[in-house]
Amino acid sequence: MKYMTEFRDGRIAEKISAALAVESKNNVRIMEFCGGHTISLLKYGIPDLLPESIEMVSGPGCPVCVTSKAEIDAAIELAWRPDVMLASFGDMIRVPGTKGSLRQAKAEGADVRIVYSPDDAVRLAKENREKKVVFFAVGFETTAPVTASSVKLAESLNLDNYFLLSAHKTTPAILAALLAEEINLDGFVCPGHVTAITGTEMYGILTDAGKPCVVSGFEPLDILSSILSIVRQINRGAAETEIEYSRIVAPEGNLHARRIMEDVFRPADAVWRGLGVVPASGFKPSGDYRRFNACEEFGIEIDMDEKETKGCICDSILRGLKKPPDCKLFKTACTPEDPVGACMVSDEGTCSVYYRFHRAQRVEPEIVPA
Amino acid sequence: MxxxxxxxxxxxxxxxxxxxxxxxxxxxxxxxxxxxxxxxxxxxxxxxxxxxxxxxxxxxxxxxxxxxxxxxxxxxxxxxxxxxxxxxxxxxxxxxxxxxxxxxxxxxxxxxxxxxxxxxxxxxxxxxxxxxxxxxxxxxxxxxxxxxxxxMPDGVEISPKRVKKGDMIILSGSIGEHGIAILTLRKGLEFDTELVSDSRPLHELVKTMLEAETGIRMMRDPTRGGLAAALNEIAASSGNGIIIEEKAIPIKDSVRGVCEILGLDVLNVANEGKLVAFVPPESADKVLSAMREHPAGREASIIGSVGGTEPGRVEMKTEFIGSRIVEPLVGDQLPRIC
CATH class of the missing domain: 3.30.1330.10 (PurM-like, N-terminal domain)
Structure with missing residues (x-):
């Protein structure tokens, strides 16, 4: 299929793999920040194509996973209010908070609606004027502009019954937090879709710290060639931001989307599941748009004291310090059906991706006949 | 009336x-x-x-x-x-x-x-x-x-217990059409595709197959949970590993496209007119050609074999040149599809 098979050509992969085998000299640890990259890595078996000197480490870039239990508890609390209809993306509803998930609440009778876009939530508000519709907004800068534009849509329709419970997270703040931890990483495969909005400026803190950054697409060849670019930067002692995903990403990002986002939201401290409070790492509707903030409308405070479940090592996994098979709960007490920790809750979570695609043994790839 | x-x-x-x-x-x-x-x-x-x-x-x-x-x-x-x-x-x-x-x-x-x-x-x-x-x-x-x-005809015995290392796995045609056809009708997900469900009877195809080889070991129609669920069940109950080739699995472009957009794994998507058969290696070609003679098996293809590295595990060589495991679907991809 056009524009897909081109990026999945095994023969090109074999050439990049061969180049990596020759060019990768020292042991390096490279973080793929984004959950979408983790999926592609394991779904296509990319680790089999890397020399043993390259270790790939998954980062905290799964928005569903890092939504805190307290944020989910708040969503459930709102969904039980008789005057509220809570709208959520489908993958959020099975994520457990401290007292069950939105799916459980829905089964027990709370008014939880699944939407595919925040604009669908605005439509619910328009069609159900007697209810207060709260959209449970999650995601990084990829989804935040769409949420922001739904607020503008609600404003243009003069709706006074549309609100946001914003659990949005921001990428620059978490990159800074990761860097402050002095974790042992030599380079970053940076998130393609987030960067398409934000632009590449935010990677300055990483390159200033000597970490090469390559903004990558999500096809297996994108990721493989981004890894090669990072290795080449390391070899020549460089630390720059490169855009491999140039078919989508411009250095300045998407100015229109940024403007909408900056217009509606202001940064706010946010609590990350597994990581705790990260200063200025969230988005709250502010200024002219403050009245859309569900926390203010309903007088809700998000508990910032996030405690991880005993035995769960998600905090170390999200920081790239440990891998899912290191966890005693992985595939035993903690499964995608019944997740214990943050990284198992979403399809993009590191533990969930490992659960579905990761094989214990390394297998030498078969050479594709020319 | x-x-x-x-x-x-x-x-x-x-x-x-x-x-x-x-x-x-x-x-x-x-x-x-x-x-x-x-x-x-x-x-x-x-x-x-x-x-x-x-x-x-x-x-x-x-x-x-x-x-x-x-x-x-x-x-x-x-x-x-x-x-x-x-x-x-x-x-x-x-x-x-x-x-x-x-x-x-x-x-x-x-x-x-x-x-x-x-x-x-x-x-x-x-x-x-x-x-x-x-x-x-x-x-x-x-x-x-x-x-x-x-x-039951005499001499026919279909059971996962009969599946043996080296058996060839034949899939009768392209996968994912029923699940994706239903999904594209759901409110809020209106995709414009020409897709129709593959719902059709398989009894005549099976008759043709058993005429070609009475000793077919195991068959299953991969409905809910898709091919991944069917293969995992057979791997688990036969105690054998299974290895399949991604590029040998027929998938229509429109199914592939919707799966890409929605991030679905087509191996988990339901079928209502396909079967997967485990056949002794020496009769695989005979069964395959018999299937291809029949309208319900026109696109039949050998997609893999029994073996692999671990009993009970399904592995797939990817279209790329790596490999991965194939796990059954977790949770509900789409309710009420059958």
Missing amino acids: SRRKFVTLAHGGGGKASSDLIEDIFMPEFSNELLESLSDGAVFNAPPGGRLAFSTDTFVIDPVFFPGGDIGSLAVHGTVNDLAVSGSVPKYLSAGFVLEEGFSLKELKKIARSMGEAARECGVSIVTGDTKVVARGGADKIFINTSGIGF
Whole structure:
């Protein structure tokens, strides 16, 4: 299929793999920040194509996973209010908070609606004027502009019954937090879709710290060639931001989307599941748009004291310090059906991706006949 | 046909309205000698060999009518296919209906007609049935249960226990069409595709296959949970590993496209007219060519073999040159697809 098979050509992969085998000299640890990259890595078996000197480490870039239990508890609390209809993306509803998930609440009778876009939530508000519709907004800068534009849509329709419970997270703040931890990483495969909005400026803190950054697409060849670019930067002692995903990403990002986002939201401290409070790492509707903030409308405070479940090592996994098979709960007490920790809750979570695609043994790839 | 246009609670009451419903709607479409006797049970002779296959399935699909079929044809094909992949010749079906008060009689008639047509196409008779009506909101429109009996030919034994290392795995055609066709109809996900469900009977394909090789070891129709679930179940119950090749699996471009956009793994998507067969290696080519002669197996392909690195594990060589494990679907990808 056009524009897909081109990026999945095994023969090109074999050439990049061969180049990596020759060019990768020292042991390096490279973080793929984004959950979408983790999926592609394991779904296509990319680790089999890397020399043993390259270790790939998954980062905290799964928005569903890092939504805190307290944020989910708040969503459930709102969904039980008789005057509220809570709208959520489908993958959020099975994520457990401290007292069950939105799916459980829905089964027990709370008014939880699944939407595919925040604009669908605005439509619910328009069609159900007697209810207060709260959209449970999650995601990084990829989804935040769409949420922001739904607020503008609600404003243009003069709706006074549309609100946001914003659990949005921001990428620059978490990159800074990761860097402050002095974790042992030599380079970053940076998130393609987030960067398409934000632009590449935010990677300055990483390159200033000597970490090469390559903004990558999500096809297996994108990721493989981004890894090669990072290795080449390391070899020549460089630390720059490169855009491999140039078919989508411009250095300045998407100015229109940024403007909408900056217009509606202001940064706010946010609590990350597994990581705790990260200063200025969230988005709250502010200024002219403050009245859309569900926390203010309903007088809700998000508990910032996030405690991880005993035995769960998600905090170390999200920081790239440990891998899912290191966890005693992985595939035993903690499964995608019944997740214990943050990284198992979403399809993009590191533990969930490992659960579905990761094989214990390394297998030498078969050479594709020319 | 009754002047009432909608199903009422009286239709399930066992009185006049109930018998009107049977006489007006079901009998004309299902008519056969055993059913027309209107006794409480159908009585028939067992095959000379004495072995029977027995299977049941319940259908709650939403929407009731979809491109490529409706709940009626699906309810017949579903049980016929379960009987067929057990190695039997499907013979008799029962049909149980749960109707919601207010369901349109015209639509019920249409569903009964499509069940009757599907049954005739499959060479099975609907020989016994039951109808219940629940108050509005107690069910959604219509649910159908079908159970079926098939006659087992001598010498045929289909069981995961017979699967052996080295067996070849044959898939009868492209995957994911039923699940994606239903998904694209759901509210809020309106995709414009030409996709239709692959719902179709497989009994004739199976007959052709067993004529080519009586010793086929195992067959399954990968419905809910898709190919991944079917292969994992067989790997687990046979105690063997399975290795498949991604590029050997036929997938239509439109299915591939929707799966890409929605981030679905096509291996988890439901089928209603496909089967996967485990065949001794020496007869794989013979079975494959027999399948390709049949319209339901035109695109049949050998997708892998029994072996791999770990008992009970399904692995896949990716279109890329790596490999990964194939896990069954976790959670509900899409409710009420069959």
